[in-house]
Amino acid sequence: MLFTLHRYIFRELFRAFLLAAVALTLMLSLGSILQPVQEYGVGPQQVLHLMSYFLPITLTFVLPMAALFAGALVYGRFTSDNEFDACRASGISVLTLVYPGLLLAIAVAIGNLILSFYVMPVFVQRAEASIKADAEQILFRNIQRRRYYALPPDEKYIIYADRASLQNHTLSGVILAQMENSEIKEITTAEAAKINFDPHEKFNEVQITAIRPRQMGAQGEGGAESASFTMEFSSLLGDDIKFKKIDEMKRIRADLTQFDPIARMARNAYAQLLIEMLADDIRTQIAGGPGTDGNTQQAAGQTDKYYELLGMPNSVRFTADLCAVQNEGIDLSGNIVVIEYDTQSKRALRTLSCSMATIHIEGDPLAPSLTMYIDNAEEEGTVELIMWEFIRGLVLPQTIEAIAGRFRTQSGSLSVDRLVSGFLEQSVAQPSKKLRDLQSQLDYRIRRTIVEIKAEIHSRLVFGTGCIPMILIGIGLGIIKRGGHLLSAFGASCVPAAVLIVCIMSGKQLTENLTAQTVSGIALMWTGLAFLALLAVAIYGWLLRN
Numbered sequence: 453m454l455f456t457l458h459r460y461i462f463r464e465l466f467r468a469f470l471l472a473a474v475a476l477t478l479m480l481s482l483g484s485i486l487q488p489v490q491e492y493g494v495g496p497q498q499v500l501h502l503m504s505y506f507l508p509i510t511l512t513f514v515l516p517m518a519a520l521f522a523g524a525l526v527y528g529r530f531t532s533d534n535e536f537d538a539c540r541a542s543g544i545s546v547l548t549l550v551y552p553g554l555l556l557a558i559a560v561a562i563g564n565l566i567l568s569f570y571v572m573p574v575f576v577q578r579a580e581a582s583i584k585a586d587a588e589q590i591l592f593r594n595i596q597r598r599r600y601y602a603l604p605p606d607e608k609y610i611i612y613a614d615r616a617s618l619q620n621h622t623l624s625g626v627i628l629a630q631m632e633n634s635e636i637k638e639i640t641t642a643e644a645a646k647i648n649f650d651p652h653e654k655f656n657e658v659q660i661t662a663i664r665p666r667q668m669g670a671q672g673e674g675g676a677e678s679a680s681f682t683m684e685f686s687s688l689l690g691d692d693i694k695f696k697k698i699d700e701m702k703r704i705r706a707d708l709t710q711f712d713p714i715a716r717m718a719r720n721a722y723a724q725l726l727i728e729m730l731a732d733d734i735r736t737q738i739a740g741g742p743g744t745d746g747n748t749q750q751a752a753g754q755t756d757k758y759y760e761l762l763g764m765p766n767s768v769r770f771t772a773d774l775c776a777v778q779n780e781g782i783d784l785s786g787n788i789v790v791i792e793y794d795t796q797s798k799r800a801l802r803t804l805s806c807s808m809a810t811i812h813i814e815g816d817p818l819a820p821s822l823t824m825y826i827d828n829a830e831e832e833g834t835v836e837l838i839m840w841e842f843i844r845g846l847v848l849p850q851t852i853e854a855i856a857g858r859f860r861t862q863s864g865s866l867s868v869d870r871l872v873s874g875f876l877e878q879s880v881a882q883p884s885k886k887l888r889d890l891q892s893q894l895d896y897r898i899r900r901t902i903v904e905i906k907a908e909i910h911s912r913l914v915f916g917t918g919c920i921p922m923i924l925i926g927i928g929l930g931i932i933k934r935g936g937h938l939l940s941a942f943g944a945s946c947v948p949a950a951v952l953i954v955c956i957m958s959g960k961q962l963t964e965n966l967t968a969q970t971v972s973g974i975a976l977m978w979t980g981l982a983f984l985a986l987l988a989v990a991i992y993g994w995l996l997r998n
Contacts, residue, residue, distance in 0.1 A: 454548065457539065461530065462552035468522035469556065476514045481506055505579035508572040512564060516919045519560045520926040520949065523553050524942040528930035536931060546995045550927055557923035565916035573697040588649045591658075592618040603658065607631060609683050611660075613645075621647050626662060628681065637779075640681070641666045658683050693904040701905045709865050714897055718866045721890040722859060723817040724780070725871075728880045728887055729852050730811070730822075731777045734759050738771050758791070761811075761822060763846035767795045768824060772809070777884055781812030790826060792843060803832040804841065814844070818864065822846035855879050868898055899966055906970060907963035911956050914977045918952045921984040925949075928991035948984050955980025 481503045527550075530536050539549055594601040595616040602610045614625030626645040630638040642662035650657040660681045691712045693701065704711045709718060738757050758769040773786020790804040806829040813820045826841040848856070858879070859870050872895040876883060883891075926945035933941040956977050963973030 454544070457544070457549075458552050461526070461549070462555065464526045464530075465522050465552055465556050468525050469518050472518035472521045473511075473514050476518055477507065477510050480510045480514060501579075501582050505575045505582065508567050508575045512567045512572055515560050515564055515567075516915075516922060516949075519556055519919070519923045520945055521942050523556070523923050523927040524930040524945050525939075526930070527553065527927045528933060528941045531931050546931075546992065550924070550992075553923065553927040554920075557920045560923065561916050561919040564919055565912070568912040568916060569698045573695050573700070576695040588621075588647070589618060591647070592616045595623065603683060623647065628660065628662070638667070693901065693908050696908075698909070701909065705902065705905055707865075708868050708898055708901065711901055714868060714894070714901060715866070717890070717894045717897055718868050718871055719817050721871050721887070721894050722856075722866055723813050723820070724884075724887045724890055725859070725876065725879065726813060726817060726820060726848065726852065726856055727780065727782060728777055728884060729855060730848065731775055731782045732881050733849065733852060734782065735775045738775070758789075761824070761846040761849070762795060763822070763843075764795055765845070766792050766801065766843065768792050768843055768846065770809070770824075777886075779886075781810045784809040784811070788826075790824070790829070790843075804829040804838070805832065806830065811846075818860070818866070820848060822848065868894065872898065896966075900964065903964050903966065903970055907960045907973065910963075910974050910977050911960050914956055914959075914981050915952070918981045918984055921981070921988040922949050922952065924988045925984065925991060928988065928995060931995060932991070948987055952980045952984055955983075 527536075536549065540546070591601050591611070595611065595613050599614070600610060600612045608631055610629045610631060611623070612627040612629070613623035616623050623645045624643070626642045628640045628642070628645075629636050630640075640662060642665040644663040646661040646663075648659040648661070650659060660683075662681065693704075693711075696704070700710075709715045737759050758771050760769045761767060768790055770784070770788065770790040772784040772788045774784065776783045776785070785808050788806050788809050790806070790809065791800055792802050792804070793800045804826055806826050808827045810825040810827075811822055812825070814823050815821045821844065824843040824846060826838070826843070829838045829841055830836075831838060856879075858875055859867055861867050872891055876887070876891060880887065922945070925948050926942065929945045930941040933944070959973040959975075959977035959980070961973070962968050962976060963970050965973070
């Protein structure tokens with residue numbers, strides 16, 4: 453008899469739960485894809501794929517609410533039809549009648565924990581991979597629609613164009629703006645540009661070949677037949693801890709360079725460190741000793757001391773009056789002489805004289821390549837003026853590599869702990885403000901990530917476990933509100949659920965606040981769960997007494 457009764461109640465619960473889950477999922481799924489549709493301009497076919505990818509995210513919130521609605525509705529109707537009283541008169545206890553609801557609550561709690569810890573992060577990554585696969589169409593579609601597009605996620609580059617042709621992969625009437633701290637750092641205009649996407653595992657590399665470009669900025673204006681720009685089309689949906697699986701969070705906690713935002717910041721800080729160490733070395737050698745200013749150094753008059761950078765196939769020896777670290781490179785100025793020679797034969801190829809040159813890092817800072825840019829140079833023995841000249845393939849001196857090796861682990865990756873420790877002061881004579889800022893930002897991001905992992909794990913555990921008392925409260929209120937409107941029990945049971953959510957959100961914010969105690973935020977989350985558990989005990993204690 454009890455099995456038949458339990459099967460009857462569970463069938464009614466499951467029917468109401470399924471209908472509510474489908475309705476809520478459709479509504480919330482449509483809302484979840486509005487941002488990608490508006491921000492990235494995905495096409496109609498892509499919308500359907502995104503809805504399926506966002507489904508686990510939606511279900512994480514839908515399942516508890518659908519179960520809560522089903523419990524309050526079914527048990528409220530069960531009581532109002534006097535079926536509950538008939539069962540009690542037959543000697544069946546309240547707790548026995550609640551078994552089907554408890555089974556549903558446990559199933560929802562387990563499903564929620566599996567979704568939040570394992571399934572949801574996988575589908576978020578699939579959604580991002582789907583958008584990245586359509587990245588080229590997204591770029592051209594946005595330019596066709598809005599005449600511009602900012603490359604995600606940091607919008608460091610903004611591309612403006614009058615016309616865009618996806619078939620030919622070309623843009624016409626192009627303006628490329630490079631941003632830094634929400635301000636325009638450099639502007640390049642071109643009659644046309646060819647766009648080429650090179651997909652990688654975690655990002656797309658965008659190569660823009662500008663036809664007859666004109667550059668406006670600190671270097672002045674110039675022109676050439678073509679110029680190439682390479683940039684990253686990075687994470688679209690945001691590389692966030694809340695989209696990570698539990699095993700990924702554990703790996704990140706063990707090795708922080710496994711988290712892309714930290715890895716990128718570490719590479720930027722390391723690249724700036726290499727530049728400043730190289731600048732110190734250049735100033736020391738061409739001036740005969742270390743200077744006194746970390747950003748601008750002056751060699752004492754014209755010097756015949758040359759600094760050498762080896763490379764393949766050619767190397768250079770150069771001297772200059774001034775050496776200064778500017779932005780992401782080293783600016784040389786004054787009387788500059790650059791001797792380019794064949795690395796293997798040591799035969800001098802040409803001697804260039806100019807008043808302005810720049811050295812900067814290209815590629816991965818862990819395997820850096822140096823490029824020397826020479827502006828308005830005169831070649832010895834000719835009267836020809838070379839407007840732009842690039843000498844690529846240069847490498848860091850071994851002395852710099854030896855010092856920089858202290859910031860790498862035995863596996864070859866960067867040691868973020870050493871980048872934010874006192875090793876920096878031992879490597880650079882006077883670190884620049886930019887290097888110190890990068891070091892501070894990296895240190896802040898590391899501490900923030902550690903507390904975010906802790907807050908995310910506890911919030912998922914609390915919300916998943918809290919589904920059980922939350923649904924049981926809805927069932928209890930459905931039984932108590934036997935004479936009232938059935939939806940009033942659902943409305944009343946939403947109040948404790950809202951209290952739990954507020955405790956979780958407030959606890960996460962408190963935990964992620966680096967100025968507060970982490971334990972207090974975690975305690976607040978579990979306090980919300982304890983409140984629901986005590987309320988459920990109180991409700992069923994009252995039902996047993998009455």
